[in-house]
Amino acid sequence: MNFGITEEQELIRRTAAGVAERLLAPRAAARDLAGTFPVEELRELATLGLLGVAVPEALGGAGAGAIAYSLAMQELAKADASVAVAVSVTNMVAELIAKVGSPAQQQRFVPALVSGKAVCGAFALSEPQAGSDPVAMTTQAVRHGDRWRLTGNKAWITSGDRAGVLVVWAKSSPPGPDAGAKGITAFLVEGGAPGLSVGRLEQKMGLHGSSTASLVLDGVEVGDDAVLAGVGGGFRLAMMALDGGRIGIASQAIGIARGALEGAVRYAKDRTQFGVPIIQHQAVGNMLADCATWLDAATLLTLRAAHKKELGQPFTREASMAKLFATEHAGKICDLALQVHGGYGYTHDFPVERAYRDVRVTRIYEGTSEIQRIVIARELLKQ
């Protein structure tokens, strides 16, 4: 494995770091308090190619690959994890359509997503009774003449109320014995489509600048041209997209944790107790040393998964390992970074408090840690 970062990858990383520092970081605390959705920020990130980092240039993307995407995501999340998650889902949706969509679907949806014209993308898989087990979904796609009619409820959809393009999964199997995973189809739906409405917006512990919506589909009509990757191919498609998405969430967790750790090191050098900077107390130094080691290990696992993805090799196991390790350890890092700040860490005066809240969900979405372990164990069984 080559650990060298190419000039192009470094350029993307620097671009993301620059805009994160200039545009995202200064407004992150206010966005968290007010819960405002980052419309303008997404528009500006689009102009820099950050909504389609691994999308081919022919479709308006940066064509830079999975490693560059991971590096960019780390920088954005370090400044504001809420913006990063909207960016992550948009990249995932754009990449998916670019990879498996028909030429007409690619032309219609991908440039709109990566240019920011569609604001952002949404990935509508989960339902109130179908989270870790998406095959249990009940949203139905029923054939009416030469059209499909989608009816059901989606839950937890990141940017679901804002997205101009949504991938919506539904059961398309005819009445009769349930076809299970093979009875699921993915459909491309435009934001504002008749019959599509927002049920409610979740009040969350963190990621306040990201909206999380439940969606009601009440007979949303689409044609065959909305079917993504064939009738019955939806489950496989979702799993494929989530493999890539997990690199994004691992990167998001790394970015949040890196911001928290850098803040903790700065604080531990400044803060004096018992006559010395607290970093000189071995217990504090040990916490920071553990955090730095976990962070590097998480980064290497994530870049390995991204590298395998770029090579076109199977990377399911590597993506799940990266997500499991990075998100679990990012949680520990944010916890210890807060501890290093003492009482001040428990206030809004330091960004570590927001990092502690924002990082928690990375262990839950795009497959919980328990599901990642199942995926890894299943891959081990195949060896």
Ligand SMILES: Cc1cc2nc3c(=O)[nH]c(=O)nc-3n(C[C@H](O)[C@H](O)[C@H](O)COP(=O)(O)OP(=O)(O)OC[C@H]3O[C@@H](n4cnc5c(N)ncnc54)[C@H](O)[C@@H]3O)c2cc1C
């Ligand atoms: C802020 C946020 C944003 C989200 N964004 C999106 C989005 O954009 N699109 C989307 O489709 N979904 C989204 N989700 C949904 C997310 O992917 C689900 O919450 C997640 O998959 C878990 O599903 P669940 O919440 O129904 O929990 P459940 O599946 O009910 O799980 C509850 C607990 O049981 C455990 N568990 C379940 N099954 C097993 C098993 N077989 N073995 C061991 N343990 C198990 C889980 O690990 C968990 O600890 C989002 C969620 C949140 C909180």
